[in-house]
Amino acid sequence: MATQIRPQMVDEPGVWFGIATGCIVAALLVTAAAGLGTTGTACTAVLVAGLVASRLRGPVVAALGVIAWAFFTGFDENRFGQLTFHDPDLVRLTVFALATVLIAGVIRTRTEHSRG
Numbered sequence: 822m823a824t825q826i827r828p829q830m831v832d833e834p835g836v837w838f839g840i841a842t843g844c845i846v847a848a849l850l851v852t853a854a855a856g857l858g859t860t861g862t863a864c865t866a867v868l869v870a871g872l873v874a875s876r877l878r879g880p881v882v883a884a885l886g887v888i889a890w891a892f893f894t895g896f897d898e899n900r901f902g903q904l905t906f907h908d909p910d911l912v913r914l915t916v917f918a919l920a921t922v923l924i925a926g927v928i929r930t931r932t933e934h935s936r937g
Contacts, residue, residue, distance in 0.1 A: 834877055838885070841873035845889045849896065859897060866893045867917055871924020875932065886921030890914045 830836055848869040852862040870889040874882040894910055895902040904910075 834881065837873075837876050838881060841870070841877070841885055842888055844873045845869055845885070845892060849892055853897075862897050863893055863913070863917075866890075867920045868924065870917070870921040872928065874921055874925035875928035877925070882922050882925045883918045886918035887914065889921065890917035893917070 831840065845866060848865050849862065852865045857865065866889045867886070870885050874885045877885065890913060891904060894913065895904050898910070898913075899905060
């Protein structure tokens with residue numbers, strides 16, 4: 822008799838998106854507690870966003886990069902969650918979104934390649 826594997830709740834994209842957002846917040850809290858500088862915090866945020874986004878598909882991956890940018894800009898670059906949209910902020914927004922998509926794509930490709 823063949824056993825069927827039931828999907829887990831974390832396999833639902835919406836649930837995983839929420840978990841991924843929480844992971845980004847946790848990473849930013851850890852970097853703040855560790856006293857990493859702005860560059861270290863930004864790199865950590867992008868790396869974590871890319872890692873957790875590897876389980877997602879489509880524009881949601883870039884949206885997770887935008888969320889990472891918003892938390893970083895609002896709480897590391899500025900204070901009290903204030904977002905700004907000056908030239909450096911827009912460049913950073915683009916870098917966060919593209920880097921998240923790139924990291925997630927590389928991880929997804931390597932994972933699928935190793936399975937099959």
